[in-house]
Amino acid sequence: MKYPELLSHDVARVGIEESRKLNLVVGGMITDVIKTSLGPRGMEKVFIDILGEDTITKHGGAFLRKVDVKHPVAKAIIEGVNTVDTHVGDGTISAAILIGMLLSKSQELLKMEISPTTIIKGYEKSLEFALDILDEIKKKESTANKKVMYRLATSCLAGKAMTSLISEDISIANLIVDAVCSVANFQKKEIDIDDIKIEEKAGNANNIQLVRGTVVDKTIDNSAMPRSIENAKILLLNEPLEMMRTKTDEQIEINSPEQMTLFLNQETIDIRAKVKKIVNSGANVVISRKGINSIAQEYLSKEGIISMRRVKMNDLSWLEKSTGAKTCKSLEDISEDELGFAKKVYEKNIGGDKMVFIEGCNNPKSVTILLRCNSKRYLDEFHRDALNVIYVLRNFIENSFIVRGGGATEAIIANRIRELSTTVEGREQIVIGKFADAIEEIPITLARNVGMDPIDTLTQLRAKYANCPKDTLKWYGIDSEKRKVSEIFPDGVIEPLVVKQQIVKTGVAVTNMILNVNDIFMKDEIDNTHCHIDGTVHAHHDGGKAHNHFEQEGLEQRQMHHYY
Structure with missing residues (x-):
């Protein structure tokens, strides 16, 4: 007996194994594209659009938004990065790295014959551990503390185009902090980003000013x-x-x-x-x-x-x-x-x-930052940098908890999650261990971008935390200036707590969403779709060469043939 085919001839099925493999590979590709821009020594990317206009940036969200991708997994990752950018305004590259590494570790776990369901549960458990650890290590600061706000601003601007092109005599960080303090309501812990107008004009970068x-x-x-x-x-x-x-x-x-x-x-x-x-x-x-x-x-x-x-x-x-x-x-x-x-x-x-x-x-309840630069390309980058700092300061005003940067926070999370993984039974313990490896990739990427050896950095970082007393909280991370693993001090690099929380939440949410997909069905793309005057709509795989456009009616009586 001959059974009818399930799928039409123009619908292709990729298959369960191939679909998962393809999804995980695509995730790694997106990460590889953007990870070299992380940190103060990160490199810039150039995107040239269809009109020939170029964008120079090291802002992860801005660059990924420019890139046109076809694969739905790549689109999901970019949307996840945009979510981080929209909510907290910073940490876009870290989010992309975490998503890519979680997908890469998922590939290793699948080869170990650990089911996707177990991986998803393990990542969800790891997320709970990570958020609990962040709550333990966070530090409360006064919302109106200008010194803390200045350190947050300088940490965010480190390595950005704005600091590299402006003279050291001009403190752009102080300028933005003053702008934020002018419009913020510290009693209600509120600030409207739109109250700060950013105006751009060509000129000398040292002439940037704050107009009250x-x-x-x-x-x-x-x-x-x-x-x-x-x-x-x-x-x-x-x-x-x-x-x-x-x-x-x-x-x-x-x-x-x-x-x-x-x-x-x-x-x-x-x-x-x-x-x-x-x-x-x-x-x-x-x-x-x-x-x-x-x-x-x-x-x-x-x-x-x-x-x-x-x-x-x-x-x-x-x-x-x-x-x-x-x-x-x-x-x-x-x-x-x-x-x-x-x-x-x-x-x-x-x-x-x-x-x-x-x-x-x-x-005044509204102020203006007048940005100046010789190049329109870098004026746009200056605008993105200024917005990054404003968002970071807004995060601190609304939630005045901070953690230290330089990859120290991620290293602490990785170290403690490995310890907590032993309390979990079953295969989820292995998944949680892989999550620790994935989040540890952020300080390793930071070290790689400043010129350090990643393997040596990884061993030194783990050794520092292994020898650290359990009752003492030490912040060991990457010192980008001295290019070594050292303790990140309170007056050094700091970041808002909500940025780290958003990175981890988005990383796990996007990864689990991708892991839930186990098959892909694709309909053939046909460009030669058209409609006849009688309302018949159809398409040709061969461009319509073999199609009888005149339908045996003769040249004078042929039907109209509209392409769209």
């Missing part, structure tokens, strides 16, 4: 207006100072030159009435989201008022926070509460473009 206010990438509207005003009263508008076209088609019948003159004069009268309302309010700086025509500009300049038109909505939001102004609801009734204050508003030439600085505000 808002920088608007616009020019003052009219050359007759003053270039600078002190003790400015700022009015924010969301309505135009010009005549607007109606939404519906309207016609005006004018029968004489006198009527034309009256019509034009009425426009001037309306604009002048609006300007008079502004003058009476006491405002001397007007910033509008909509247009300001030449007539309004002329009247404003005569009154010594600065105006800026067509300012972005985001800039108005930052100006509200920094100056205390409120966007005016109606020019007919401008209240004093709607006016903001700044000690100085002035126009300045930055990188060949004119920008307006609104600074010296009373207790």
Whole structure:
């Protein structure tokens, strides 16, 4: 008896063994791509897109987002790395390394005939151990401690483009810490990242500055207006100072030159009435989201008022926070509460473009970091570096527990998990041991990238913890400057606790998700899909060469053939 086939001819099945093998190999490939960027001595990556524009970065999340991948496992790993980047803003490369090494160790365990279910349970148990260990070794610090925040910032910036291209005399870490402290609410342990505006302009990297206010990438509207005003009263508008076209088609019948003159004069009268309302309010700086025509500009300049038109909505939001102004609801009734204050508003030439600085505000809730660099490529990298530091400081403000860096935290977790694995019976004990080996790869990769021998580093690191008294907590990690295994001191490299927690959680979650997949079914990709005029949709494996497009109807009666 002949049985029908289960799958269509254009559906292929990879198979259980081959699928798992392929999934685990793909995970290792993603890790190999990005692991050389870890640490202060990590190397940068260059990505060139389809338009020929290049991106230079050592930010793991930014680089992996640029790379287009087809395999679903590779996509899952990149999404996991993006999750770490979104939630904590740092640790993306460490997360990629951990996922890759867990998949690699899973391959070894499968060869030992340990089932995927046992591996998944072992990794989940290891995650519980790792989080408990982190809770034991964490240290509480004062949220408003600027010294700790400065060390967190310098640890995050170590080896980044921002520190390598900026003079040592300029402390970019202090600048970002001051920006964060200006907008943070330490009592509620809250900070809104969007309260810090990051503006970019070409120029000397040593001219990076923090403006305690808002920088608007616009020019003052009219050359007759003053270039600078002190003790400015700022009015924010969301309505135009010009005549607007109606939404519906309207016609005006004018029968004489006198009527034309009256019509034009009425426009001037309306604009002048609006300007008079502004003058009476006491405002001397007007910033509008909509247009300001030449007539309004002329009247404003005569009154010594600065105006800026067509300012972005985001800039108005930052100006509200920094100056205390409120966007005016109606020019007919401008209240004093709607006016903001700044000690100085002035126009300045930055990188060949004119920008307006609104600074010296009373207790600003929004500040601006003005980034400068000679290259647009590195300006983008500076932006990513600054955001990394801001996210790290936000993590510390919201959860003020820290651990030490340099791979010391991962080494402690690996050492203690090996000890705890003996309390677990069955094959899960072997899985937990492999988890310890996987997380230990992070300090080993760090050592490899600074030029140390990985095998010697591994033996030294394990020996240090083996000889350490059980009642004493020692932080042995990789000293990147001296290129040796040594103790990481409290005034050295530190990191927020939540970053380490997120790395471990994401690493185990993504790995277990991939291990749960045991087979792959693929439908053939066909590019020659098309539709006939009668609604028939079909495709050709051969590009349609053997297909009778005319369906025996003759040249004059052939059907339309649309490709998509």
